[in-house]
Amino acid sequence: MKLLHGGPIAEKILAALKAEISISEEKPGLAVVLIGANKASQIYVALKEKKAKEIGMNFFLFNFVESSSEEEILKCIERLNNDKKINGIIVQLPLPKGFDTEKIITAIDAKKDVDGFHSENAKKFLQGTGEIYPVFPHAIVKLLESAGENLEGKKAVVLGNSQEFSQLMQLALEQKGLLTDFVLAGQLSLNLGKIKEADVVVSAVGLPGLLKGQMFKDGAIIIDGGIEKVGEKVFGDVDFGSTKDLNGFITPVPGGVGPVTIACLLENTYLAFRAQK
Numbered sequence: 715m716k717l718l719h720g721g722p723i724a725e726k727i728l729a730a731l732k733a734e735i736s737i738s739e740e741k742p743g744l745a746v747v748l749i750g751a752n753k754a755s756q757i758y759v760a761l762k763e764k765k766a767k768e769i770g771m772n773f774f775l776f777n778f779v780e781s782s783s784e785e786e787i788l789k790c791i792e793r794l795n796n797d798k799k800i801n802g803i804i805v806q807l808p809l810p811k812g813f814d815t816e817k818i819i820t821a822i823d824a825k826k827d828v829d830g831f832h833s834e835n836a837k838k839f840l841q842g843t844g845e846i847y848p849v850f851p852h853a854i855v856k857l858l859e860s861a862g863e864n865l866e867g868k869k870a871v872v873l874g875n876s877q878e879f880s881q882l883m884q885l886a887l888e889q890k891g892l893l894t895d896f897v898l899a900g901q902l903s904l905n906l907g908k909i910k911e912a913d914v915v916v917s918a919v920g921l922p923g924l925l926k927g928q929m930f931k932d933g934a935i936i937i938d939g940g941i942e943k944v945g946e947k948v949f950g951d952v953d954f955g956s957t958k959d960l961n962g963f964i965t966p967v968p969g970g971v972g973p974v975t976i977a978c979l980l981e982n983t984y985l986a987f988r989a990q991k
Contacts, residue, residue, distance in 0.1 A: 715957050718857050718937075718965045724765075724973035731977075731984050732769040742987035743772040744802045744828070744980070745794045749787065750780035750810040753943035754920065758972070759806055765976050771983065774800065780810045787813070788821050795823040801990055802828035802983035808920075825990065828982040836878070840885055845989070846982055850879075851886035853974035854916055854937050858890065861935050861963045866891035868913035871905075873897050873951070875919060883916060899924070922949035927956030936964040939971045 735741060744766055748759050759775065766773040776790055787805075794800045803826045809815050816833070824834040830848030838844035858865065870892040872883045880896035887894045892914060897905040899919040909915055909929050917925060918939035930936060940951030950967030957964055965971055 715936075715960050715962055715964045716861075718860055718935075718963050718970060720853075720857060720965065720970045720973040723856050723860055724977035727974075727977035727981055728765060728769055731771075731980055734984065735770040740987075740991070741770055741772050742802070742984050743774060743800045744804070744983045745774040745776065745797075745800045747776045747778070747787065747790060747794075747803070747805045749778045749782060749805070749813065752806075752808065752810075754941045754948075755806045755808075757941070757943060757948065758976075761972065762976050762979065766980055766983075769980065771980060772799065784813055784818070787818055791818070791821045795821075795826060800826065801987035802826055802979075804829045804979070807831075826986060828979060828986055830882075830982065836882060839882060845985070847978070848882050848886070849975055849978045849982060850918070850939065850971075851883050852978045853971055854883065854939065855886050855890060856974050856978070857937055857965055857971065858887075858914065858935060863935065863963075865914070868892055869911055870894040870914035870916065871897055871908050871912040873899060873902065873909070873915065873917040873919060873925075875899050879918065883918075887914070887916070917951040919951045921951055923953040924951045926953050927958070927960055930957065930960060930962070932960050933962045934960070935962055937971065938965050938967050941967060941972065 746759055763773045794803050803822045805818055819831045820833055822832055824832045827835050830846045835844055835846045870887050872880050874880055884894040895908055910931055914935045916937045920940045920942050922942045938950035938952045942949050948968050
């Protein structure tokens with residue numbers, strides 16, 4: 715297996731952003747709302763803060779304990795919507811149980827929704843009229859492109875936890891000429907044939923070692939977008955060791971999807987900043 719490292723792709727995006735921000739009198743501002751103590755979420759937020767500061771972007775973190783009320787979160791988002799220093803807002807997902815994810819994401823001003831999850835922005839993207847490219851699908855496409863393979867007419871399978879995620883991901887892959895299907899994580903055992911036939915497999919479930927090497931077609935491109943912290947180590951959805959005898963490409967965890975996702979997020983924040991100015 716050849717590794718698709720996200721670092722070089724991310725660094726190219728970040729270097730361009732740093733150059734742009736360095737000559738701007740005002741600096742873009744990104745606000746992150748973090749609820750609860752999910753370890754994977756904490757890792758991602760810390761990395762977002764580090765990279766934002768490295769390129770000269772202002773970063774604001776709003777931490778809430780899991781017992782916070784939904785009303786508190788919505789009030790915080792309302793304040794951020796009205797704050798001119800804040801150009802981009804994200805709520806780190808997944809949210810703890812009991813929170814209405816759609817309600818909270820929809821509370822973000824669509825112009826400041828730099829993740830691209832807001833229903834208004836998602837709808838525009840699905841219609842092909844969106845200005846914000848949803849961050850995670852954008853990162854996946856950039857990693858696929860880095861493999862340098864012809865994707866036109868190839869089969870792809872997206873493995874995830876929600877239909878909403880699948881729609882955006884499927885469209886992004888179909889725009890690259892891939893014939894795309896979606897498999898819910900809970901129905902994996904019923905769809906092993908689809909995964910075995912796929913030329914491209916994108917997984918974003920968050921269950922360490924869910925996918926084994928023998929499940930994949932030899933020569934497949936595997937994009938592992940899962941992340942879960944077990945002890946002091948970070949794992950993806952793919953049992954990485956079991957893929958070593960396969961031909962094809964795979965993203966490492968960490969160091970694959972994560973860096974590119976963060977770079978695309980900061981790029982969206984800068985684009986939102988420019989649009990607002």
